[in-house]
Amino acid sequence: MAFTIDLNADLGEGFGRWTLTEDEALLSVVTSANVACGFHAGDPSTMRRVCELAVEHGVRIGAQVSYRDLAGFGRRAMEVPxxxxxxxxxxxxxxxxVFARAAGARVSYVKPHGALYNRTVTDEEQASAVVTGVVLAGGQLPVLGLPGSLLLRAAAAAGLEPVAEAFADRAYTAQGGLVPRSIPGSVLHEPAAVLGQALSLAARQSVTAVTGERLPVTARSICLHGDTPGAAQAGLRVRRELIRAGVELRAFT
Structure with missing residues (x-):
């Protein structure tokens, strides 16, 4: 059976002279780029540069929106009306x-980051607020999120395309959620583990939870975290092995 999957990564997560993600290297791996928009990371020059590089590599540009939390990298719980x-x-x-259009493209989709992403899985008000913001920005942009989340449900209700994603480098709970980063082992660092999970998600549409259960996960996109050390090298290996396994890598937009 042939499978098609999108590979996405978080990019542009620097600020001023500080850099974090290996943007150009990762853009040779992924098919979609979640670009930081200045609230958890990113600045105008970084946003412009990543958009230009994405267009050069034929990679779709996505807006990775966040709570306004530069100090906490968007990973702190916040109460925002x-x-x-x-x-x-x-x-x-x-x-x-603005920068996507200047580079000859457009923003193709939206994905929340960090604490906002996790909050919109179960918080109806915050999920609806994100979708309202997408609609307010204009266009019918797809929304990327966790399968079964209230975010994807709100997107569908608003007439937007909900796109389920899975994570190659994050551990899963028995309920199908992501293990909180505060718990040891929540992020997979071993290249073999990341590769194995990516292959399982793409070809078998399943993942093994930390408690040992095999969970069905139907996703159209797989995320590789750009801020993980060695992300570009691990991502290149994932890309190569997915193609070798007969998986077609193609953007969902």
Whole structure:
């Protein structure tokens, strides 16, 4: 059986003179780029540069929206009123789209980052606020999120395309959620483990939870975290082995 999957990664996660992600190397691996829009990381020059590189590599540009939390890299829990969050999501999409258009492309989809991503799995108000922000920004942009999340449900209800994703380098709970980063082992660092999980997700549509259960996971995109040390090298290996296994790598947009 032939399988098609999108590979996405978080890119542009630097600020000023500080850099984190191996943007150019990762853009030779992925088919979709989740570009930081300045709220958890990223600045105008970084956003412009990543958009230009993405276009050069034929990679789709996605807006990775976040809570306004540069100090905490967008991974701290925050209480943001729904109307304010919607405005901030629209603001981030619009800012990135300026640079995407200047590079000859457009923002193709939206994905929340960090604490906002996790919050929208179960919080209906915050999930709806993100979707409202996407609609406010204009266009019918697909929304990337965890399978079964309230975010994807809200996106579908608003007439947007919900796109389920899975993670090659994150551990899963028995309920199909991501193991919190505060728990040891929540992030997979061993290249063999990342590769094995990516192959299982793409070809078998399943993942093994930390408690040993085999979970069905139907996803159209697989995420590789760009801020993990050695991400580009691990991603290149994942890409090569997926292709070798007969998996077609293609952007979902």
């Amino acid at each position: 729904a109307d304010e969050l919607a405005d901030e999501v629209a603001y981030q999409i619009g800012a990135l789209d």
